Amino acid sequence: MTSLVQxxxxxxxxxxxxxxxxxxxxxxxDLFLAPRHKPLLGWVTIAGLALAALCLIPLTDGDRATFCxxxxxxQCSYVADHFALAVQLLVVGGALLTALxxxxxxxxxxxxxxxxxxxxxxxxxxxxxxxxxxxxxTLIVALExxxxxxxxxxxxxxxxxxxxxAALKFFLSSVVATAVSxxxxxxxxxxxxxxxxxTVAGGLDDVDxxxxxxxxxxxxxxxxxxxxxxAAVPFHFWVPDSYVGAPLPVAAYLSVVGKSAGFSGLALVTxxxxxxxxxxWGPALAVLAALTMTTGNVAxxxxxxxxxxxxxxxxxxxxxxxxxxxxxxxxAAGYHDDPEEMVGATVAYALMYAVxxxxxxxxxxxxxxxxxxxxxxxxxxxxxxxxLAALTMGFFLLCxxxxxxxxxxxFAKVAxxxxxxxxGLGWLAVVMAVNVTIAxxxxxxxxxxxxxxxxxxxxxxxxxxxxxxxxxxxxxTPGTATPGxxxxxxxxTATGSTVAGSTATAAREPSVPASVPHPLTAAIALAAxxxxxxxxxxxxxxRLASGTLF
Amino acid sequence: MIxxxxxxxxxxxxxxxxxxxLVGVVTLGAAVITVTTRQLVHAALWLVVALGGLAVEYLxxxxxxxxxxxxxxxxxxVVVLLLFGLMLTRAPIGRSPDADSENRWVxxxxxLAAAATLVTxxxxxxxxxxxxxxxxxxxxxEVTGExxxxxxxxxxxxLSVLLLAALVGAITLSRRRGADDAPASPKQER
Amino acid sequence: xxxxxxVAADYFDGYSVVGLVAVVGVLFVAVAFGAGQLLRPxxxxxxxxxxxxxxxxxxxxxxxxxxxxxxxxxxxxxIFAIDAIYLFPWATVFAADGFxxxxxxEMFVFIGFLAVGLLxxxxxxxxxxx
Numbered sequence: 001m002t003s004l005v006q007x008x009x010x011x012x013x014x015x016x017x018x019x020x021x022x023x024x025x026x027x028x029x030d031l032f033l034a035p036r037h038k039p040l041l042g043w044v045t046i047a048g049l050a051l052a053a054l055c056l057i058p059l060t061d062g063d064r065a066t067f068c069x070x071x072x073x074x075q076c077s078y079v080a081d082h083f084a085l086a087v088q089l090l091v092v093g094g095a096l097l098t099a100l101x102x103x104x105x106x107x108x109x110x111x112x113x114x115x116x117x118x119x120x121x122x123x124x125x126x127x128x129x130x131x132x133x134x135x136x137x138t139l140i141v142a143l144e145x146x147x148x149x150x151x152x153x154x155x156x157x158x159x160x161x162x163x164x165x166a167a168l169k170f171f172l173s174s175v176v177a178t179a180v181s182x183x184x185x186x187x188x189x190x191x192x193x194x195x196x197x198x199t200v201a202g203g204l205d206d207v208d209x210x211x212x213x214x215x216x217x218x219x220x221x222x223x224x225x226x227x228x229x230x231a232a233v234p235f236h237f238w239v240p241d242s243y244v245g246a247p248l249p250v251a252a253y254l255s256v257v258g259k260s261a262g263f264s265g266l267a268l269v270t271x272x273x274x275x276x277x278x279x280x281w282g283p284a285l286a287v288l289a290a291l292t293m294t295t296g297n298v299a300x301x302x303x304x305x306x307x308x309x310x311x312x313x314x315x316x317x318x319x320x321x322x323x324x325x326x327x328x329x330x331x332a333a334g335y336h337d338d339p340e341e342m343v344g345a346t347v348a349y350a351l352m353y354a355v356x357x358x359x360x361x362x363x364x365x366x367x368x369x370x371x372x373x374x375x376x377x378x379x380x381x382x383x384x385x386x387x388l389a390a391l392t393m394g395f396f397l398l399c400x401x402x403x404x405x406x407x408x409x410x411f412a413k414v415a416x417x418x419x420x421x422x423x424g425l426g427w428l429a430v431v432m433a434v435n436v437t438i439a440x441x442x443x444x445x446x447x448x449x450x451x452x453x454x455x456x457x458x459x460x461x462x463x464x465x466x467x468x469x470x471x472x473x474x475x476x477t478p479g480t481a482t483p484g485x486x487x488x489x490x491x492x493t494a495t496g497s498t499v500a501g502s503t504a505t506a507a508r509e510p511s512v513p514a515s516v517p518h519p520l521t522a523a524i525a526l527a528a529x530x531x532x533x534x535x536x537x538x539x540x541x542x543r544l545a546s547g548t549l550f
Numbered sequence: 551m552i553x554x555x556x557x558x559x560x561x562x563x564x565x566x567x568x569x570x571x572l573v574g575v576v577t578l579g580a581a582v583i584t585v586t587t588r589q590l591v592h593a594a595l596w597l598v599v600a601l602g603g604l605a606v607e608y609l610x611x612x613x614x615x616x617x618x619x620x621x622x623x624x625x626x627x628v629v630v631l632l633l634f635g636l637m638l639t640r641a642p643i644g645r646s647p648d649a650d651s652e653n654r655w656v657x658x659x660x661x662l663a664a665a666a667t668l669v670t671x672x673x674x675x676x677x678x679x680x681x682x683x684x685x686x687x688x689x690x691x692e693v694t695g696e697x698x699x700x701x702x703x704x705x706x707x708x709l710s711v712l713l714l715a716a717l718v719g720a721i722t723l724s725r726r727r728g729a730d731d732a733p734a735s736p737k738q739e740r
Numbered sequence: 741x742x743x744x745x746x747v748a749a750d751y752f753d754g755y756s757v758v759g760l761v762a763v764v765g766v767l768f769v770a771v772a773f774g775a776g777q778l779l780r781p782x783x784x785x786x787x788x789x790x791x792x793x794x795x796x797x798x799x800x801x802x803x804x805x806x807x808x809x810x811x812x813x814x815x816x817x818x819i820f821a822i823d824a825i826y827l828f829p830w831a832t833v834f835a836a837d838g839f840x841x842x843x844x845x846e847m848f849v850f851i852g853f854l855a856v857g858l859l860x861x862x863x864x865x866x867x868x869x870x
Binding site: 156 | 718
């Protein structure tokens with residue numbers, strides 16, 4: 001009797017499996033845990049994600065595959081090649097930073113702990129499965145595993161109407177996008193008779209002429225679901241409201257891990273499966289990229305700094321703009337003779353973006369410890385209150401803008417730019433250059449705000465910002481308020497004087513917490529360390545941009 | 551599975567094809583009534599007819615397993631979920647004068663355009679292909695099970711995570727809403 | 741496995757009986773109601789059109805606003821219906837040659853995940869009726 005079932009390479013699937021099982025363990029533990037022990041769950045989550053990241057180490061050869069067909073040509077459903085590993089590193093690392101950010105949020109906003117950590121972990125497991133899956137069924141299921149828990153996470157904030165509305169909007173539009181994607185997959189299956197990406201590519205190569213229109217329509221519709229996750233432009237309208245309505249760490253998670261699910265799915269589907277239809281999806285992705293970056297950057301430019309949650313809104317729109325840059329190499333792949341070489345630039349850019357964007361969100365969370373409005377004006381004169389936080393934030397913003405000393409941001413942008421030029425997409429390169437310039441304006445304005453002098457209004461702020469700056473109580477003077485400096489935050493004498501000083505000077509501000517939470521400090525420190533390390537040795541991720549990952 | 555037309559033609563339909571067409575007409579009619587009726591509960595019940603008609607179509611195509619999935623999941627539980635969802639709202643039994651939104655002409659245009667595109671493309675692609683129904687049954691639970699547990703174990707197990715996350719997410723959100731809404735006095739909307 | 745696949749002719753024969761029963765059922769109801777419609781006298785009065793409530797005049801509106809609890813029950817039902825659906829193809833193959841223990845374990849992993857969901861619902865008091 002020969003066995004008909006698939007054999008499983010447990011080492012290859014370990015990163016996904018560890019994440020999912022940790023989620024299950026957290027959910028079950030939560031049921032039997034006394035409320036005072038609930039904070040432990042956060043640390044279990046962080047440990048699980050760290051373990052999942054360690055599980056990537058034995059796989060670095062990138063030659064493992066499992067869940068293969070037992071008949072015919074050995075097509076595998078799960079492949080741990082370098083593309084999968086790089087994206088899994090991004091997902092697991094991003095989730096880890098998010099978890100560090102969340103520890104404080106879960107406690108302070110009294111979110112249900114077990115559910116929060118379970119949903120975060122299961123979403124991360126889906127996002128980690130996605131880049132390794134090599135058939136359309138697993139891809140779609142993984143996409144849904146990554147996004148369905150995110151809907152609940154967005155709506156988790158207690159008694160918040162905006163949160164519920166954001167979750168509903170996100171849910172309905174995402175489900176429609178997935179349904180359209182499924183229709184596309186069914187057309188592709190009808191045209192090629194297979195769901196495995198390589199076989200689909202072979203099938204599309206010599207598709208029956210009568211099925212040509214069907215296959216092309218299937219290809220385009222399949223892209224919709226992934227473009228939605230990436231928040232490419234016609235599918236971006238859920239982003240600002242969802243980010244503002246969600247707890248801040250969830251917004252950070254969506255902007256990084258949610259996007260990684262989108263671009264890795266797009267990369268797999270276009271470059272691997274639909275390669276023969278490059279002349280269909282190439283122009284489509286190029287137009288999407290141009291629209292996405294322009295819309296995102298122009299909208300980010302129009303954010304008014306004194307509006308509530310303007311910092312989160314700006315990051316939301318800038319993440320739409322950044323999604324446009326992520327799309328450029330994928331569009332270039334449609335025009336290039338060797339499309340697989342292009343994808344690396346997207347992965348490298350995404351890794352850079354994940355580190356600095358999570359760092360930026362972490363600093364926003366840090367500022368919100370004192371001033372919970374998430375306003376851009378709350379960041380005014382951060383340098384005088386908390387020099388280290390201001391410096392790291394300035395570094396993150398410069399990385400996002402692509403200016404030195406954010407060297408890694410610059411190099412990643414150059415790598416993306418080069419793919420467009422190499423494959424003859426001159427117009428897209430021009431659009432991208434214009435957009436990078438637009439983005440410089442608002443990133444630099446924010447950076448300048450950080451270093452503005454506390455009392456007098458500087459020319460970099462808008463009249464509206466100046467108005468609030470004068471009507472609001474003056475910001476704490478430099479001597480009294482330096483609570484958030486990472487590392488020295490817990491010094492008892494410093495915090496004592498801070499509380500006294502700030503309650504005296506600014507009655508409108510809630511009292512400054514006795515100490516900035518350690519997990520938050522750790523998250524900022526980790527992101528900053530990674531950002532600096534990458535700026536020192538950009539070849540760590542730029543290596544991905546040269547050569548093929550598959 | 552797909553054969554080109556040789557012995558088949560539009561002029562000599564067999565019994566299965568005639569039943570297929572009749573059930574298709576009934577399903578289409580029920581679907582149209584579902585979206586046009588002004589009585590919400592009736593709309594849900596017409597949806598049962600449409601989904602049931604679709605199940606019969608699956609059966610006629612020998613997709614036996616999918617047909618019963620359609621009956622158990624869609625007719626059996628999704629419609630129940632839909633009805634409970636309707637009963638959570640303050641929608642009245644009987645005619646709802648406000649059931650039509652201002653956007654209905656846009657919706658109609660979008661629906662017609664989408665349907666026209668899909669029908670054209672699909673009909674054009676499969677105009678001259680026929681499913682041979684006389685061979686062994688293609689969509690029986692045995693065939694599905696064999697394929698599922700030989701080749702599709704990974705998405706199958708991933709699905710269990712998806713279902714668990716859906717369950718936990720729905721319970722979390724509904725518990726919160728339940729706790730918040732219970733003390734509040736119901737708003738007067740009519 | 742080939743021997744267990746039924747042949748299409750048997751398949752359609754089997755389901756034509758099912759279809760016949762369905763048609764007879766629909767006809768039975770239609771004929772009964774149609775005959776009643778034709779035979780009965782029609783003389784409506786406002787009292788006859790009232791909702792019948794054990795002989796008492798009906799109070800309040802006809803539309804009851806249900807609790808969210810019903811919805812959660814219905815949702816649990818959907819989830820476990822999907823779970824149950826997968827048991828059918830599994831039951832047809834797990835005893836077959838070449839599948840054996842692995843398939844059994846795979847199914848129990850699947851059910852195990854959902855059992856955790858049931859445990860969760862139970863511990864959170866969703867299943868209690870207060």
